[in-house]
Amino acid sequence: MKIGIIGSGKIGGNLGKHWSKAGHDVLFSSRHPEELGSLAKEAGDNAEATSVEAVFEADMDVYLLAVPFGAIDKISELYAGEYGNKVIIDATNPYPSRDGEVAEKVRDANYAASEYTATKFSTARTAKAFNTIQAAHLKNRAFQEVDRLAVPFAAQDNISKEIVEGLIEDIGFDAVYLGDLGKSKMMDVDEKLYGKSLSKNDLLNLFE
Ligand SMILES: NC(=O)c1ccc[n+]([C@@H]2O[C@H](COP(=O)([O-])OP(=O)(O)OC[C@H]3O[C@@H](n4cnc5c(N)ncnc54)[C@H](OP(=O)(O)O)[C@@H]3O)[C@@H](O)[C@H]2O)c1
Numbered sequence: 001m002k003i004g005i006i007g008s009g010k011i012g013g014n015l016g017k018h019w020s021k022a023g024h025d026v027l028f029s030s031r032h033p034e035e036l037g038s039l040a041k042e043a044g045d046n047a048e049a050t051s052v053e054a055v056f057e058a059d060m061d062v063y064l065l066a067v068p069f070g071a072i073d074k075i076s077e078l079y080a081g082e083y084g085n086k087v088i089i090d091a092t093n094p095y096p097s098r099d100g101e102v103a104e105k106v107r108d109a110n111y112a113a114s115e116y117t118a119t120k121f122s123t124a125r126t127a128k129a130f131n132t133i134q135a136a137h138l139k140n141r142a143f144q145e146v147d148r149l150a151v152p153f154a155a156q157d158n159i160s161k162e163i164v165e166g167l168i169e170d171i172g173f174d175a176v177y178l179g180d181l182g183k184s185k186m187m188d189v190d191e192k193l194y195g196k197s198l199s200k201n202d203l204l205n206l207f208e
Contacts, residue, residue: 001167004060005029006052006075010135011091012066013039018142018171020047029055030067053078062087062163065117066130069106070099076120084123087160089167090114091130093189112185118156125160128184129153129168137197143172150174150200152193154184174200 001024005016008028020026020043028036028049036049055063056079067075069092094103094113106116114128129151130138141149151173155161161177168175178184186192192206 001025001062001163002058002060003027003167004055004058004063006055006063006065007067007071008036008039008049009066011130011138012064014135014139014142015064015066015091015130015171016047017043019167020044021143022170024167024170027055027058027060056083059083060086062089062167063124064089064091064130066091068092068099069094069103069113072117072120073102076117079121079124086124087163088117088121088124088126089130089164090117090126090128092117093131095189107189112154112181112183113188114154114181114184118181125156126181127153127155127160127164128181128187129164132187132193132196134195134197141173141197145172148172148174148199149197150176150203152176152178152187152203154178154181154187156181176200176203 003019003024003026005012005028008030016026016028026047028040029052033049033051040047040049094106096104106113118126151168153164155164165175
């Protein structure tokens with residue numbers, strides 16, 4: 001698959017490296033793509049770095065959003081209307097101290113943060129994944145044969161569900177589907193699944 005990484009730090013950088021290792025084509029991006037050369041090199045021959053605009057123009061199959069939540073409005077304007085029908089994987093979390101008023105609004109709302117993202121990227125198929133795992137575990141616990149960690153996810157429709165499930169499993173985590181985006185409320189900051197690194201069984205036990 002062709003995967004565009006929007007925000008190539010602790011989450012986007014490591015996921016991009018994992019997906020590249022799993023054989024996917026990866027384009028890393030940020031506001032400073034000139035600083036992403038060594039990351040792309042480390043990720044291997046099927047990875048490159050470029051601007052956010054160029055990643056959208058490159059017509060990737062899937063986009064990972066791994067930027068501060070406060071950047072979503074602006075990035076969705078770059079995407080708006082022109083690059084519809086793609087899968088957007090939202091790994092972001094709203095923190096008012098970092099992301100300002102929009103994060104406060106979404107944290108106080110009775111909808112899930114991913115539903116805000118889906119509204120902004122309204123022509124895409126939005127899914128929520130990788131926002132509950134700690135960056136160190138994402139980096140160090142991928143591709144494990146034993147003691148695998150589960151990655152919970154929610155998705156807007158069947159197509160995005162299948163694609164995201166595959167991308168989680170491709171890098172050696174167990175995918176646990178929660179339901180549609182409304183269900184991702186339990187993945188949001190301070191909610192039931194937030195910050196939890198658990199096996200699939202332990203995660204499923206939380207629901208019993
Ligand atoms: N760290 C964790 O443990 C963790 C776990 C799960 C989820 N998350 C969430 O995942 C997201 C990313 O976290 P992170 O820890 O990976 O952050 P990070 O290491 O600071 O990386 C953020 C990346 O986004 C880029 N960026 C920032 N503003 C941007 C913009 N306006 N347009 C394009 N790129 C932009 C940054 O590069 P430039 O500044 O050069 O543009 C950088 O590459 C956040 O929403 C965070 O809450 C974090």
